[in-house]
Amino acid sequence: MEERKNSSERGVEPLLDSQEVAKFMGVDPESVKRRARTGEIPGIKLGRLWRSRASVLDSYVEETMLRRG
Numbered sequence: 058m059e060e061r062k063n064s065s066e067r068g069v070e071p072l073l074d075s076q077e078v079a080k081f082m083g084v085d086p087e088s089v090k091r092r093a094r095t096g097e098i099p100g101i102k103l104g105r106l107w108r109s110r111a112s113v114l115d116s117y118v119e120e121t122m123l124r125r126g
Contacts, residue, residue, distance in 0.1 A: 070110050070111065070112055071110075072101075072108035072109065072110060073108065073109050073111055073114075074106060074107070074108060075089045075093070075106070075107050078098070078100070078107075078109050078114060081111060081114060082098075082114065082118070089107065090107055093107040093109070094107075098114070098117065099113050099114065
């Protein structure tokens with residue numbers, strides 16, 4: 058019988074919740090939720106929770122910084 062591997066064992070980057078995203082970005086969790094709802098911050102809504110990958114957020118921050126100069 059094949060053993061099931063969790064996401065970290067498969068090399069899949071875990072999803073961050075809005076609290077973790079807020080800490081990562083240095084903003085309030087409510088701000089994260091609002092910006093995710095409007096599409097400003099990349100993320101996916103799973104049920105009632107917003108989730109994002111750190112690598113996608115890092116790219117978003119880099120692109121935003123480049124646009125703003």
